[in-house]
Amino acid sequence: MNASFDLWRPVLRSAVIAAAVLVSGNHAMAESPDPYADETPAQRDARMGWWRDAKFGMFIHWGVYAVPAGTYEGKRIGGIGEWIMRRAEIPVDTYRGYAREFNPVHYDPAAWADLARQAGMKYVVITSKHHDGFALYDSKVTDWDVVDATPYGRDLLKPLVEAVKERGLKMGFYYSQAQDWTHPGGGKAGMKEGEGWDEKHKGDFDRYLETIAYPQTKEILSRYELDVLWWDTPTWMNEKRAAKLIPLLELRPGIIHNNRLGGGFKGDTDTPEQHIPATGIPGRDWEVCMTMNDTWGYKSYDDHWKPTGDLIRKLSDIVSKGGNFLLNIGPKADGTIPAESIERLREVGRWMDVNGEAIYATTASPFARLAWGRCTTKADAGGGALYLHVFDWPADGKLKVPGLRSKVSSASLLDGGAELEVQAVDNGVEITVPAEAPDENVSIIKLNYAGGLEVVNALPRQEKDGSIRLGAVEADIHNRGYSKQARVERKDGPPNIGFWEDPGAWLQWTFRVDKPGKFRVMAETATTAGGVRLLVESGGRKIEAGISRTQGYGDYSTKELAVVELTSAGEHKLALRPVGKGWHPVNLRKVVLVPVEP
Numbered sequence: 253m254n255a256s257f258d259l260w261r262p263v264l265r266s267a268v269i270a271a272a273v274l275v276s277g278n279h280a281m282a283e284s285p286d287p288y289a290d291e292t293p294a295q296r297d298a299r300m301g302w303w304r305d306a307k308f309g310m311f312i313h314w315g316v317y318a319v320p321a322g323t324y325e326g327k328r329i330g331g332i333g334e335w336i337m338r339r340a341e342i343p344v345d346t347y348r349g350y351a352r353e354f355n356p357v358h359y360d361p362a363a364w365a366d367l368a369r370q371a372g373m374k375y376v377v378i379t380s381k382h383h384d385g386f387a388l389y390d391s392k393v394t395d396w397d398v399v400d401a402t403p404y405g406r407d408l409l410k411p412l413v414e415a416v417k418e419r420g421l422k423m424g425f426y427y428s429q430a431q432d433w434t435h436p437g438g439g440k441a442g443m444k445e446g447e448g449w450d451e452k453h454k455g456d457f458d459r460y461l462e463t464i465a466y467p468q469t470k471e472i473l474s475r476y477e478l479d480v481l482w483w484d485t486p487t488w489m490n491e492k493r494a495a496k497l498i499p500l501l502e503l504r505p506g507i508i509h510n511n512r513l514g515g516g517f518k519g520d521t522d523t524p525e526q527h528i529p530a531t532g533i534p535g536r537d538w539e540v541c542m543t544m545n546d547t548w549g550y551k552s553y554d555d556h557w558k559p560t561g562d563l564i565r566k567l568s569d570i571v572s573k574g575g576n577f578l579l580n581i582g583p584k585a586d587g588t589i590p591a592e593s594i595e596r597l598r599e600v601g602r603w604m605d606v607n608g609e610a611i612y613a614t615t616a617s618p619f620a621r622l623a624w625g626r627c628t629t630k631a632d633a634g635g636g637a638l639y640l641h642v643f644d645w646p647a648d649g650k651l652k653v654p655g656l657r658s659k660v661s662s663a664s665l666l667d668g669g670a671e672l673e674v675q676a677v678d679n680g681v682e683i684t685v686p687a688e689a690p691d692e693n694v695s696i697i698k699l700n701y702a703g704g705l706e707v708v709n710a711l712p713r714q715e716k717d718g719s720i721r722l723g724a725v726e727a728d729i730h731n732r733g734y735s736k737q738a739r740v741e742r743k744d745g746p747p748n749i750g751f752w753e754d755p756g757a758w759l760q761w762t763f764r765v766d767k768p769g770k771f772r773v774m775a776e777t778a779t780t781a782g783g784v785r786l787l788v789e790s791g792g793r794k795i796e797a798g799i800s801r802t803q804g805y806g807d808y809s810t811k812e813l814a815v816v817e818l819t820s821a822g823e824h825k826l827a828l829r830p831v832g833k834g835w836h837p838v839n840l841r842k843v844v845l846v847p848v849e850p
């Protein structure tokens with residue numbers, strides 16, 4: 253029993269009582285929607301401590317869907333592999349037939365756990381049951397599980413939990429508490445309660461919860477030494493239904509659960525999927541889950557692999573914003589892991605061996621943004637360290653850290669430890685770096701500082717002529733998951749925002765105004781179609797404007813989009829959002845606010 257257990261236990265107990273009352277009576281759940289609502293900050297910090305330090309985890313989506321691997325009746329089924337049953341509306345009996353071919357004879361849980369450890373991951377979360385309802389362990393409430401329905405006939409989870417724990421990592425189970433496309437009455441996304449595509453789906457959802465979801469949650473929590481319970485898709489859930497699952501958490505004191513239970517329960521962690529929140533999620537613990545290609549469950553023909561460098565930069569980006577990274581693998585039906593995933597994880601692991609100090613147990617960057625990369629920090633008694641994650645190595649051998657006012661006592665490369673010269677300049681510090689970057693993706697410079705950490709975040713502000721220049725690197729890029737991610741591109745010329753293909757993605761700048769007044773919003777853009785429109789939001793106004801078609805994505809033109817009035821001196825924001833209909837990808841270099849009367 254550890255210290256965090258003791259701190260945490262009374263809190264959960266009161267939450268359990270609250271939940272029990274809510275289940276039996278008609279009290280409004282709003283009184284205590286969060287089972288840890290009464291937790292003190294110290295109790296919460298103790299409970300979340302290992303998770304906050306871990307930063308990097310392995311997600312595993314594995315199940316019967318790895319047999320069809322994306323193809324049904326000779327057709328490639330679009331979307332994510334583990335959704336094949338839902339998307340192709342495969343009849344229950346046909347889908348159950350795949351279980352007879354699910355025989356992971358090459359499954360090697362020790363090798364899986366080794367791979368996670370070598371990659372630098374500190375925890376593993378595996379699908380104990382996904383939306384197809386198939387359990388990877390021997391469930392006593394159904395025969396739709398690996399022991400009863402497959403030739404393999406053995407629990408897949410127990411040896412993995414053991415292997416993971418033996419290596420000192422933490423263990424989590426994903427559990428689809430509401431969606432279930434096999435058992436009668438189970439939830440189905442995009443359908444009304446009670447609907448399905450097969451006679452076998454007929455049944456009552458509450459009965460489904462009573463006979464499958466609640467007992468299975470109890471099974472996994474009581475049988476396995478879990479540190480995380482990862483709920484997913486609260487289809488058809490409500491407060492009353494979700495509240496019945498909360499008391500079961502008592503079976504694993506200290507367990508961390510996410511925000512996807514439904515019924516208003518916020519859980520411990522937010523879980524942005526397939527995208528990195530532009531400015532993190534202040535005030536919440538959060539974890540980005542992401543695939544290495546475009547699917548969670550194995551799809552034989554998904555070759556859209558992210559390069560290792562991209563994965564490492566994503567890790568830096570997420571951690572610099574205060575989050576964790578849960579990176580997925582989708583093993584095959586024979587128990588092997590796709591070679592592309594293994595290769596990438598080993599490469600990430602080699603980077604972590606050298607640079608892990610800049611990841612583990614760090615806190616978010618104190619800088620609003622740094623043009624060349626990201627930053628993480630660690631404080632200690634007399635000062636602390638800043639880890640500069642350099643994506644774009646300076647060509648002139650000088651790395652500038654604008655706004656850093658702390659007293660820097662030393663600077664060194666994490667790779668090899670070479671000391672670097674550092675000097676205070678006008679607006680921060682400047683580090684003299686070798687001509688070659690130690691790492692082609694992310695090189696880490698460690699700055700030790702004495703005393704307190706002092707950073708003055710300089711916002712873009714008015715120049716002598718009164719104009720305000722808002723460049724691509726100054727923008728907060730708000731992406732959504734499951735679509736192309738808009739990002740800063742550095743080709744020839746000034747950086748631009750590119751891959752702005754999703755009409756749901758939007759940009760925002762924060763800047764300072766010293767001399768209020770009216771400003772013309774001038775945007776420098778490139779797009780190859782006519783009729784593309786943007787919504788400008790600033791100074792309390794929303795103005796729609798068209799942008800000019802150009803000869804290509806490297807051919808920019810500048811156009812006035814709107815006139816906005818910024819009536820006070822101080823901090824202001826300007827956002828640009830695609831106007832959905834007729835959206836066509838746009839490259840954007842900068843926006844300049846030009847005073848109407850200089």
Ligand code: FHN
Nearest residue numbers: 332334335484485525541548
């Ligand atoms: O529907 C699932 C999906 O299959 C996958 O498991 C992801 C992982 O976060 N969660 C759901 C979609 O949000």
